[in-house]
Amino acid sequence: MKQSFYKNASVAIIFAVLAAANAVAQVNMEEGKKLFAQTAVPACAVCHTLKHAGATGEIGPVLDELKPDATRVEKAIRNGIGQMPPYQSLSDAQIKLLANYVAAATQAEK
Numbered sequence: 001m002k003q004s005f006y007k008n009a010s011v012a013i014i015f016a017v018l019a020a021a022n023a024v025a026q027v028n029m030e031e032g033k034k035l036f037a038q039t040a041v042p043a044c045a046v047c048h049t050l051k052h053a054g055a056t057g058e059i060g061p062v063l064d065e066l067k068p069d070a071t072r073v074e075k076a077i078r079n080g081i082g083q084m085p086p087y088q089s090l091s092d093a094q095i096k097l098l099a100n101y102v103a104a105a106t107q108a109e110k
Contacts, residue, residue: 032101035094040087044098047084052105060084067106074099 036053037045045055049062060083068076077095080086087095102108
């Protein structure tokens with residue numbers, strides 16, 4: 001009886017942790033989407049196409065096709081690239097969130 005209780009409790013804890021992690025991931029995706037579409041100045045969506053964000057910019061690369069990983073996006077945000085300026089007004093946390101959002105939204109390979 002005790003063994004069954006502990007097994008069921010362990011399974012319940014695992015599901016609770018997974019549900020919490022999923023909720024955090026969803027919040028981060030929404031926060032990343034907001035950074036991409038609105039908060040960053042200028043907004044990334046002005047130049048880039050990204051289906052998840054509903055963005056249809058035509059100046060920069062189509063991110064859905066490019067599928068950049070988070071490291072590549074973070075580097076571009078920090079340093080600028082081509083016509084894209086560096087985003088000095090974003091905090092480190094915002095840059096990391098935005099980079100992870102773009103990588104996740106485009107399903108970049110890790």
